[in-house]
Amino acid sequence: EADIYQTPRYLVIGTGKKITLECSQTMGHDKMYWYQQDPGMELHLIHYSYGVNSTEKGDLSSESTVSRIRTEHFPLTLESARPSHTSQYLCASSVTGGRGYTFGSGTRLTVV
């Protein structure tokens, strides 16, 4: 079944560590996105990609970086995690002109 997968689901990590959040989709969607969801529920776009080798920053400034080497894969990396990075990170994908986005289940990151 076509879907979008995020790993890990939960991650607790110490300050200063480098981490990569994985996101893969099997739907052949050209566009992919990373949203950060704060405890107050709001969703903020932090990165997006319109295709291979295309990455852009979103509406909310983030210290994370992304890459898009393959259509199906859109990982997010934090070079040095800090407690302020503690949040829920949601990956999504869509087709051009499509009906909304398909979201993964999210990664809940806690930096201690």
Next chain:
Amino acid sequence: GQQLNQSPQSMFIQEGEDVSMNCTSSSIFNTWLWYKQDPGEGPVLLIALYKAGELTSNGRLTAQFGITRKDSFLNISASIPSDVGIYFCSNYGGSQGNLIFGKGTKLSVKP
């Protein structure tokens, strides 16, 4: 980017009651989308609206695209415990043409 004003922020209701929530904006849109996020999961698309005045149902859920194109409403009839979650309105109002979301309505249902 633009803003979507969603209300209420939270609702505590009894099982069997009907629910109404809405989303407004100062901007005109051609699309309104409603998502639901179950606890611990990502948002899932419930209903998509593409035309002013459009009324669309999905089971016990009914959504309407406001005639002014600046608002939308979501109604849930005869709520059940599995309706618990966060409901988001959404639109292509981001500065890069991306989806933006309202702040969400958190629904709690007492059995």
